Amino acid sequence: MLYSAYVIVLATVSGPEPFDKLGVTLETVVMTYLMGGVVAGAIVGALLPLRRTAIGASFVGFVAAVPVWMGIFYAGGSGSPLRWDSSDWEGVVVISLAFGIAGGRMLRKDA
DSSP states (O other): OHHHHHHHHHHHHHTTHHHHHHTOOHHHHHHHHHHHHHHHHHHHHHTGGGGGSHHHHHHHHHHHHHHHHHHHHIIIIIOOGGGOOHHHHHHHHHHHHHHHHHHHHHHHHHO
């Protein structure tokens, strides 16, 4: 929600130029942030008991990060996952591992 508010303010102040440079629209970015948050939140909620251990929390973070990064790759110009090549999938996995494990470990701290 915070990221969506940020890009709305950015669009209000700067106009469409920052989005045009990336080949995306404001609507696409906002929907990507909102849907990524909803899906990741549902995954974290469904797998909440797993965050009791460090490995479980890391797994939950990774699984929750995958749809978020898939959305970012989709909106960022890679298009439909049905047309992705191996480098797109590798990017999603590697970035999801890095951010997901870190985020999962933070979830663990709060447990």
